Amino acid sequence: xxxxxWINLAVPLALLAVPLYALMADEPFTITLATRATxxxxxxxxxxIALGIGGLVSLGHAVFFGLGGYAMGIxxxxxxxxxxxEIGPLTFAGTKSMPVIWLVAVIVSAMAALLIGAxxxxxxxxxxxxxxxxxxxxxxxxxxxxxxxxxxxGLSIYVRNGFPGLNTLVPIQFFAVCFVVLCxxxxxxxxxxxxxxxxxxxxxxxxxxxxxxxxxxxxxxxxMAFVISGAITGLAGALFxxxxxxxxxxMFSWQLSGELIILIVIGGVGxxxxxxxxxxxxxxxxxxxxxxxxxWHVWLGVVLLGIVLFARGGVVGxxxxxxxxxx
Amino acid sequence: xxxxxxxxxxxxxxQFGVMxxxxxxxxxxxxxxxxxxxxxxxxxxxxxxxxxxxxxxxxGSFLLALVAALAAAALAGAIVEMVVIRRLYAAPHLDQxxxxxxxxxxxxxxxxxxxxxxxxxxxxxxxxxxPVTLPGGIAYPLYRLALIGVGLAVAAGLWWLTARTRLGxxxxxxxxxxxxxxxxxxxxxxxxxxxxxLGAGLAGLAGALVxxxxxxxxxxxxxxxxxxxxxxxxGGIGSIKGAFIGALLVGLTDTLGGIFLPExxxxxxxxxxxxxxxxxxxxxxxxxxxxxxxxWRPSGLFGARA
Amino acid sequence: MSEPILATHALCKSFGALTATDDVSIDLRAGExxxxxxxxxxxxxxxxxxxxxxxAPDAGTVELLGRDVTGLSTQARAQxxxxxxxxxxxxxMEDTVLDNALLGxxxxxxNPWRLWGRVSRDAALRDRAxxxxxxxxxxxxxxxxxxxxxxxQRRQLEVAVALTLAPRAFVMDEPMAGLGAxxxxxxxxxxxxxxxxxxxLLVEHDMDAVFALADRISVLVxxxxxxxxxxxxxxxxxxxxxxxxxxxx
Numbered sequence: 001x002x003x004x005x006w007i008n009l010a011v012p013l014a015l016l017a018v019p020l021y022a023l024m025a026d027e028p029f030t031i032t033l034a035t036r037a038t039x040x041x042x043x044x045x046x047x048x049i050a051l052g053i054g055g056l057v058s059l060g061h062a063v064f065f066g067l068g069g070y071a072m073g074i075x076x077x078x079x080x081x082x083x084x085x086e087i088g089p090l091t092f093a094g095t096k097s098m099p100v101i102w103l104v105a106v107i108v109s110a111m112a113a114l115l116i117g118a119x120x121x122x123x124x125x126x127x128x129x130x131x132x133x134x135x136x137x138x139x140x141x142x143x144x145x146x147x148x149x150x151x152x153x154g155l156s157i158y159v160r161n162g163f164p165g166l167n168t169l170v171p172i173q174f175f176a177v178c179f180v181v182l183c184x185x186x187x188x189x190x191x192x193x194x195x196x197x198x199x200x201x202x203x204x205x206x207x208x209x210x211x212x213x214x215x216x217x218x219x220x221x222x223x224m225a226f227v228i229s230g231a232i233t234g235l236a237g238a239l240f241x242x243x244x245x246x247x248x249x250x251m252f253s254w255q256l257s258g259e260l261i262i263l264i265v266i267g268g269v270g271x272x273x274x275x276x277x278x279x280x281x282x283x284x285x286x287x288x289x290x291x292x293x294x295x296w297h298v299w300l301g302v303v304l305l306g307i308v309l310f311a312r313g314g315v316v317g318x319x320x321x322x323x324x325x326x327x
Numbered sequence: 328x329x330x331x332x333x334x335x336x337x338x339x340x341x342q343f344g345v346m347x348x349x350x351x352x353x354x355x356x357x358x359x360x361x362x363x364x365x366x367x368x369x370x371x372x373x374x375x376x377x378x379x380x381x382x383x384x385x386x387g388s389f390l391l392a393l394v395a396a397l398a399a400a401a402l403a404g405a406i407v408e409m410v411v412i413r414r415l416y417a418a419p420h421l422d423q424x425x426x427x428x429x430x431x432x433x434x435x436x437x438x439x440x441x442x443x444x445x446x447x448x449x450x451x452x453x454x455x456x457x458p459v460t461l462p463g464g465i466a467y468p469l470y471r472l473a474l475i476g477v478g479l480a481v482a483a484g485l486w487w488l489t490a491r492t493r494l495g496x497x498x499x500x501x502x503x504x505x506x507x508x509x510x511x512x513x514x515x516x517x518x519x520x521x522x523x524x525l526g527a528g529l530a531g532l533a534g535a536l537v538x539x540x541x542x543x544x545x546x547x548x549x550x551x552x553x554x555x556x557x558x559x560x561x562g563g564i565g566s567i568k569g570a571f572i573g574a575l576l577v578g579l580t581d582t583l584g585g586i587f588l589p590e591x592x593x594x595x596x597x598x599x600x601x602x603x604x605x606x607x608x609x610x611x612x613x614x615x616x617x618x619x620x621x622x623w624r625p626s627g628l629f630g631a632r633a
Numbered sequence: 634m635s636e637p638i639l640a641t642h643a644l645c646k647s648f649g650a651l652t653a654t655d656d657v658s659i660d661l662r663a664g665e666x667x668x669x670x671x672x673x674x675x676x677x678x679x680x681x682x683x684x685x686x687x688x689a690p691d692a693g694t695v696e697l698l699g700r701d702v703t704g705l706s707t708q709a710r711a712q713x714x715x716x717x718x719x720x721x722x723x724x725x726m727e728d729t730v731l732d733n734a735l736l737g738x739x740x741x742x743x744n745p746w747r748l749w750g751r752v753s754r755d756a757a758l759r760d761r762a763x764x765x766x767x768x769x770x771x772x773x774x775x776x777x778x779x780x781x782x783x784x785x786q787r788r789q790l791e792v793a794v795a796l797t798l799a800p801r802a803f804v805m806d807e808p809m810a811g812l813g814a815x816x817x818x819x820x821x822x823x824x825x826x827x828x829x830x831x832x833x834l835l836v837e838h839d840m841d842a843v844f845a846l847a848d849r850i851s852v853l854v855x856x857x858x859x860x861x862x863x864x865x866x867x868x869x870x871x872x873x874x875x876x877x878x879x880x881x882x
Contacts, residue, residue: 057421119618122625126364126420126564130556131621137553138614145607196752200745203725203736210723213685214740214798215711221745254553258366258428265425295440301432308426309414325727327421 001321004271008190011273012183015041015280019175031171032243037283038178039239044263044275045185046232051261052270053198054225055205055327059257060116060132063139064230066252067112068105068237070143073155073247075101080158098163098177101238109234110227117226121219136254143249154248161242168242178239182276185232190272192228201225205327233260262304268316270325277315334465336586337579342471344578345478349533350555351562351570352485353526359502359565360522361416366427367407368530368555369548370434375400375531376538376547377438380447389452393535400531401524408523413516431549439545446542449535474536481529482571489567498522502565554581557613561620563630572628577613584612636699637662638832639684639715639802644693646679646856653679654690655856661802661832666824668835668843671853672876677836678720680853681806684834685717686710698801711740714801718794718808720836722787724779730790731775734762737797765796769823785816792823802831809839821845844868852876 015038022030043065050056078085078094085092095101120131144152160168168174192198204211204218211218241247250256259282267278285303289296307314313324354368378399383392407430415423451470458466489495497518500508509515534548541547558577562569589605596604620628637660646654653676661667669677682688684695686707694703702710724733735752738761739745752758766772769789774782782790788808795803808824809817821842824833828848837843843850844864851861854876860867867873 051421057424059424119621122621126358127560127621127626129364129420129424130560131617133553134557134560134614134617137550138611141610142607145610147603191749194751194753195749196739196747196755196758197745198748199728199732199735199752200739202728203733206725206727207723209687209707209719210725210794211736211740212687212707213711213717213719213723214737214794215708215743216736216740216745217706217708224746254549258424261421261425262428265421269421295436297432298436298440301429301436304429304432305411305426308418308422308429309411312422327419 002319004273004316004320004322007273007277007316007319011276011280012186015276016179019172023172028171031175033283033287035171035175035178035243036240037279038175038182039236039243040260040263040283041276041279042178042182042185042239043233043236044260044267044279045182045189046229046234046236047260048229048264048270048275049189049192049232050222050226050229051264051327052274052325053193053201053205054222054229055325056121056222056226056229057129057261057327058120058132058226058229059129059254059261060134060136061230061233061260062136062252062254062256063116064109064113064233065237065240065256065260066139066143066247066249067109068234068239069241069247069251070149070155070237071105071108071234072101072161072238072241073157074149075104076157076161077149077155096159096161098161098168098238098242101161101242102235105234105238106231109237110231112234113227113230114223117223117230121223121226133254133257136252136257140249140252140254143252150248152249154246154250157241157245157247160245174243178243181235181239185235186272186276188232193272197221197224202325205325262300264314266304266307266314268314268324269327271314271316274314274316274324281315331463331465332586334461334463335467336582338465338467338471338475340579340582341575342474342478342578343582344575345475345482346533346537347551347554347558347578348478348571348574349481349529349536350551351558351574352481352567353529354552354555355559355562355565355567355570356498356522357526358559360498361519363412363416364420364423364427365412366424366552367430367434368526369550369552370431371400371404371527371530371548372534372551373434373438373545373548374403375528375534376449376543377442377447377534378531379535379538380449380543381442383449384447389450389455389539392449393532396531396535397528400534401528403531404527405520405524407527408520412523413519416519435545442545444545446544449538449543451539470540477532477536481532485567494518494521554613557617559627561617561627563627566627566629569627569629576616580613580616581609584609588612637696638698639804639834640696641680641684642694642696644680644683644695645691646683646688647691652856654683657693657853657856657858659834659851659858659861661834663832664828665848666828666833666835666846668837668847668850669853670837670840670843670850675853676856677853678806679856681717681804681836684804685715711798711800712743714798715804716795716798716800716802716831717804718791718806720806720810722791724787724790724794726778726780728779729775730766730771730777730779730782731759731762733779733790734766734775734793734797735759737765737794738762741798761797765793766790768796769793770819784811785813788812788816788820792820800831803827803833804836805833806836807838808835809837809842812839817842 019031019034047061050058075094076096079096085094116135120128149155162168163177166173200216201221204221208218263278263282264275266281267274289299311318317324357363357365375396379392379396382395383389411426415426455470455473457469459469460466497513558573559570562573588609589602592601592605640660642658644654644657671677683690694701697713697715735758738758766775769792771789771793809820817839824846847864849863850867851858852873859876860870860873
C-alpha cells in the first residue's frame with residue numbers, strides 16, 4: 001500500500017512529465033490531451049470541495065463551467081469584434097487578457113453559486129441532486145435561446161487569449177498556465193481541508209446536528225463550500241473555452257455535470273488527488289477507447305458500474321488501501 | 328391572439344403534461360417505495376420508443392407497437408432491477424446517481440450500436456390521424472387528444488391501483504416500513520422488481536406515444552427525464568397526486584410560456600428584443616416555477632419528507 | 634431560591650392525535666442535577682428536542698438564563714450557553730477524537746470562517762479541546778479515529794464536546810446508554826463533579842445513576858409531569874409508583 005502523501009506528490013509530477021515527454025517527442029496533440037486533462041481536473045477539484053468535503057452531490061456543476069466558458073466567450077467576442085459590451089446603463093470593452101477573463105469568470109460563477117446554493121440548500125438529499133440538475137438545464141436552455149451569443153451554435157474565438165509574458169498559442173506554454181492554476185487550486189484545497197473552516201465543513205457533512213449543537217450553522221458552511229467550489233469550476237470553464245477557442249451550450253449540459261462527478265469517483269471522492277487521477281484516466285480512456293470503438297461510452301459505463309459496486313474508494317482508495325470520506 | 332389559439336395551446340400543454348406524468352409517476356413511485364433516484368428512467372423511455380418503432384416497422388400495427396413498448400421497457404426494467412439496482416437500495420445517493428448514470432451510457436451507446444445513429448420514425452396510424460373539431464369550432468389533432476385520454480386513464484388506473492388493490496396496500500406499506508412488510512410475509516424483493524417494472528413500463532409507453540409525434544433517437548429520454556425530475560420536485564417526491572398536479576403545471580407553463588411570454592414582452596419592448604427576451608425566459612419558465620415552489624415549500628406541494 | 638438557569642413553561646407538542654408533550658413546566662437551577670425519568674414513549678426525547686431547538690413547540694416557552702429562547706435556532710441556543718449530548722453518539726466518525734473536540738472549541742470561539750492555517754496548530758483551540766478530552770480521560774486517544782473508539786469512549790467524547798463549549802447548562806440525553814457497570818460508575822462520578830460548573834438536565838434510564846446523582850427528579854408519563862421532587866419524595870410518591878413502577882396505588 002502507498003501512503004497518500006506519496007500519491008499527492010507523484011500524481012502532479014506524472015501529469016507534468018507527460019507533456020514534457022511529448023514536447024521532446026514532438027507530439028503536440030499529446031500536449032493538448034494533457035492540457036484537457038489538467039483543465040477537467042481543475043473543474044473536478046472545484047466540485048470535490050462541495051462533494052468530497054461538504055457532501056453536496058451537485059449534478060449541476062456544469063452551470064459554473066459554462067458560465068466561466070461564456071465569460072471568456074463573451075469578453076473575447078466583443079474584443080475581436082471591437083464592439084462594446086453593454087449591461088444596462090454600463091458599457092465595458094471586451095478583453096483578450098486571460099487574467100481579466102479569469103477574474104470575471106470567478107466572480108460570475110461565485111455569484112451564481114451563491115444564488116443557486118442558497119435556493120438548493122433549503123433542501124437536502126435527493127431533492128438537492130434534482131434541483132441542481134434542474135438549474136443546470138435552466139442555464140443550458142437559456143444559452144440555447146440566447147441568439148446574441150450564438151445560441152445553439154455557440155461562439156468561436158479566433159485567437160487564443162493572451163497571458164502577459166507568454167505565447168499561449170504554443171501548446172506547452174498554455175499547458176504550463178493551466179498546470180500552475182491546477183496546482184494553486186490543489187494547494188487551496190489542501191489548505192481548506194486543514195483549516196478551521198474545513199474541519200467544520202467536514203463535520204457538517206457527517207453530523208450536521210452536532211455542528212448545530214456547538215453553535216455553528218451547517219447550512220452556511222455548506223453554502224460557502226458551494227461558492228468556492230463553483231468559482232473554481234468556473235475558472236476551469238474559462239480555461240476550457242480557451243483550449244477549444246470555442247464555447248457552446250454543451251458546456252452547460254447535464255452530461256458534463258455527470259462526467260465531473262465521474263472523474264472524482266474514478267479517482268477517489270474527497271481525496272486531494274482524486275479529481276486529478278480521475279481526469280487523467282478519463283481523458284486517456286476517452287482517447288484510447290474512443291480510437292478503438294465508436295461506442296466507448298458503453299465501456300466507460302461498465303467501468304463506472306464496477307467502481308460504484310465494487311471499489312468505492314476509487315483509484316486513490318485502491319492504492320492507499322484506505323476508505324475515503326463517505327458521501 | 329384568438330381564443331381558439333389559446334384553447335389549442337392549453338390542450339397542447341395538457342398533452343405534454345400527461346406524457347410527463349407517465350414518466351414522473353414511475354420515478355416518484357420508485358423513489359417513494361425504494362428510496363432510489365433513477366437517472367436511467369429516461370433510457371427506459373427510449374427503449375420503449377425503439378421497441379415500438381421496430382415492431383411497427385415489422386408488423387405495421389400501432390397497437391402491437393405500443394404493447395411491445397410496454398413489454399420491452401418493463402422487461403428491461405425488471406432485468407436492470409435484478410442485476411444492478413437491487414444492490415443500490417441501501418447505498419448513498421451518490422452511488423445511485425453514478426450507477427444509474429452508467430446505465431444511461433450503456434443503454435444509449437448500446438442502442439446506437441444496434442439501431443445506428445439515425446433517428447427512426449414511428450407513424451401515427453390512420454385511424455388516429457387527422458384533426459377533430461371540438462365544441463367551439465377548435466380543430467385539434469385526434470392523436471394528441473388520444474394522448475390526453477391515455478394519460479388521464481393511466482392516472483386513474485394508478486390511483487385505483489394504489490388506493491384500492493392489495494398490491495397498492497403493499498406498496499404503501501413498503502414506503503413506511505420495509506421490515507414490517509417483510510415480516511408479514513410479503514416477498515419484498517419481488518414487490519420491488521414489480522414496482523420497478525411497472526414504472527419502467529409506463530416510461531416505455533410514454534416513449535412510444537411521444538415517439539409518434541417526434542423522432543425516435545438515442546438521447547431522447549434525458550431531456551424528458553429532467554423535466555420529470557422537475558415535476559416530482561414540484562409535486563413532492565413519492566406522491567402520485569403530486570406528480571399528476573406537477574406534470575400538468577409544468578406542461579402548461581412550458582407550452583403557454585413559449586407562446587405568451589414573447590407576446591407579453593411585445594407590450595413594452597420592440598418586437599425583436601421582445602421575442603428574444605420572451606423566448607429565453609420561456610425556456611427557463613419551468614425552472615423558475617420550480618424555484619418558487621421550493622422557496623415556498625422545500626419538500627414540494629404534496630411531499631411528506633425531504 | 635435563585636432564578637432558574639433553564640426553564641420550560643407550559644410546553645405542549647402533539648403529533649396528530651398523539652400528545653407528546655402536555656403542559657410541561659420544569660426548571661433547572663444552579664448547581665443541581667435535575668433528572669427526567671419516565672417509561673419508554675413518555676415524551677422525553679420530544680421534550681429535549683424542544684428545549685434544544687430541534688423541534689418547535691405548539692405552545693409554551695423555553696427560557697435560558699431568564700431570556701425567552703423559544704423562537705431561537707439550535708445554534709443560537711448553543712451560543713447562548715446550552716450544551717447537549719445525544720442519546721446515540723453524534724460524532725464525526727471519520728475524524729479523530731481531537732477533531733471532534735476541536736469542533737466544539739471552534740463553536741465556542743464562534744468563528745468557523747478562517748479558511749487558512751491548520752486548525753490543529755491553533756494553540757487556543759487546541760488547548761481548549763485537549764483540556765476537555767483530558768477531563769473525560771480521552772487525552773491519550775486524541776489521535777485515534779473516532780470510529781475506532783469503544784462505545785463507552787464515544788459516550789465520553791460526547792460529553793467532552795459539550796465541555797468545550799463551557800456552557801451555562803447541560804442537557805444530557807442518556808449519557809449512560811449502553812455503558813457497562815464500570816462505565817456507568819465512572820460517568821456517574823464525573824457528572825457528580827460537573828454540576829458545580831453548570832447544572833445538568835439529565836434524561837436517563839439507569840435508575841442507579843439517577844438516584845445517585847439527582848438533586849431533583851421529574852417523572853414524565855404520557856407527556857405529562859406527574860411529579861417533581863427529591864429522590865426520597867419521588868421514591869415515596871404513590872402516583873409515581875403506580876405509573877412508573879407499575880404498582881397499585
